Amino acid sequence: MTSEIQEKGQRAKAASYMLNIKTTCEKNEALKKIAEQLLIDQHDIMAENAKDLAQGEQQGIPASTLDRIMLNEERIAAMADAIHLLVSLNDPVGTIVEHIEKDNGLRIEKRIVPLGVIGMIYEARPNVTIDAATLSLKTGNAVILRGSSSAKFSNMALVASIHRALAKTSIPTDAVQLIEDTSRETAKELFHLKEYLDVLIPRGGKALIDLVVNEATVPVLETGAGNCHIYVDEMADYIKAEKICLNAKTQRPSVCNAAESLLIHQAWFKEHGVQLLTALHHAGVTIIGDEQVCQQFEAALPATADDYATEYLDLKISVKLVENVYEAIEHIQYFGTNHSEAIITEDQLTAETFLNNVDAAAVYHNASTRFTDGFEFGYGAEIGISTQKLHARGPMGLPALTSTKYVIHGNGQIRE
């Protein structure tokens, strides 16, 4: 028997074959219609969103999570604006990235094509519903969305609005489908829907991502955790160090590109360490230090080995003294999650050593790790930040949602 998920998969695959040959113009028209429809439907959407919020409050969901679920006129307007920005972006599909002419007359083109069907599995934030649907559409992909139960009514209202918009266009409504049943069973089925899904993208906490990576047989684009470090070198400029550490830790502690660990050169620490830690402490940051740090800085709490491996996502930072850049690199190689890593130094050679040897999606010299972001990089869109090395690494814009295809033109050539 065909399950609901398999049936959605089938329909998404069929839709993807139709999307595959839509022009950029057709896709952009559909996107504009979606932006328009969201504004038309905003009161319905907010009414459904209120159900999620009421249910969440009843279930004692933390206020910070409820805030992520909450939709108001401003946030819906921001969604519509983001779609208009997306319309203005370049469509990568159809571009010929390689052209080979062989002596036997074969002409080989390598063309950018959509991935096909994208599975998106995510938590709380209903804006991911709109992001994933519109970025997929722009790149000619069908998408199957599986949000969390905490945003179920909001997601249903948003997808209903998308369907109303698509019904007015040449794009099939099956191009965007929501799995309404948010049980574990539907997630598991999605993990193994290899026949119809070309990729599965999880967005959410470490538990969700680990589950998907460990269970899925569908290829996964891992948007992983960020245990990001800042190494403050012997030759660090104090002003830059303080500014960057404060920004990377406190500007938005709950995100993956926030700093979680400070590695400080022994000699620099002697001179500036207490001043830097005091500044962080005054900004509300709890300092979790190694033995030396605790000796020098009273407010510090002692770090365990676990601390160095922890992504706090909170106003907390682990601090460890190191002898040199090599010890810093070794520590990062061991404890890092290959997300974003920074060095603060005025010594160009030490900076190069760090930038070349640290294995991460983004490595920074004298800048905050908070810049690892598709919008900050100027991509105009972001489907997530990849911490794996295959296919896409770092902030993923539209090209991450595409694949390639060789198109070969012959006139009877055979292989000798």
Add this chain to the structure above:
Amino acid sequence: MTSEIQEKGQRAKAASYMLNIKTTCEKNEALKKIAEQLLIDQHDIMAENAKDLAQGEQQGIPASTLDRIMLNEERIAAMADAIHLLVSLNDPVGTIVEHIEKDNGLRIEKRIVPLGVIGMIYEARPNVTIDAATLSLKTGNAVILRGSSSAKFSNMALVASIHRALAKTSIPTDAVQLIEDTSRETAKELFHLKEYLDVLIPRGGKALIDLVVNEATVPVLETGAGNCHIYVDEMADYIKAEKICLNAKTQRPSVCNAAESLLIHQAWFKEHGVQLLTALHHAGVTIIGDEQVCQQFEAALPATADDYATEYLDLKISVKLVENVYEAIEHIQYFGTNHSEAIITEDQLTAETFLNNVDAAAVYHNASTRFTDGFEFGYGAEIGISTQKLHARGPMGLPALTSTKYVIHGNGQIRE
């Protein structure tokens, strides 16, 4: 306790950090030394290979498999030649593929870097040992090789020769490691060695690939099966059709880019069908046809639904009549494996319909599917042919063994 596999993983990771910063010149020197050493050691290698062959004969391994295992002076010389060709190829590592200057003064570079540690799991052919080791080395990756028991002695001799060569260079011998224990347990451990492996590449039959795809938590580059079709359109030129069908089916039936299924337009079949099938039949090909084909062509055996899904890898072909290009596309979408698909037609519009709508790594107009190959495409090297859409699709040359990294140069920038 650390197992042998974990320990090899650790050492490969450490080696990859050293390789990561080796120059193209250093890597090429090491490659040349390997080519040299293989020739020096050829008698040892052949003696060890003879053990595999003797054991294989005793175990009743088919002659065709034994031929794939067999090494002689000529084949070892060919390995050395392939390495010299590899030396001459462009090293993709270090290339800056994107350069972004932000208004705030940040300079963002996207650099090509090695993947890190590659796990290669393969069957029979000892030449994969050399291919995988040298392609990995050229791109700055460490590699863990896990061949099959049928080529165990050959693989050990080849890796010993590589180690002797590397010992004379600045490249650590841990860059190339062989898992000598070819039990299922070591394969399973490799599937989950996520801490150390950046990618796992299976090369072999469908059973091996399916096992890896279904079990591995390490990201996989799927080098899949090829159930390749040729659609002979109403407007096909007979000479081209016969030449291409014969080539795609018979030139080397055991490989993944050989044709396995013929879809023939009804009207064309009426005029030329028997002639084409007779030509194939005379070339030793067994015709497995649908009802109409069996009625018209006496030597045809009746096809079951399974036949259309089967990669024969043999002198056998399934033949089905279709009403038009759309039916052909639909059949391919259902039964194809997204490898290589061809249309034979003189009608440009029909060709475009086929090329745009068929979802495969390589789509051909009036040429043999046998061209899907890294060497034929002019890449000078090939680690396999990807049938997945993430990361690499089609013949994978050196770029498929690389990732990217954002390197960001600042002077104190923070995110507002």
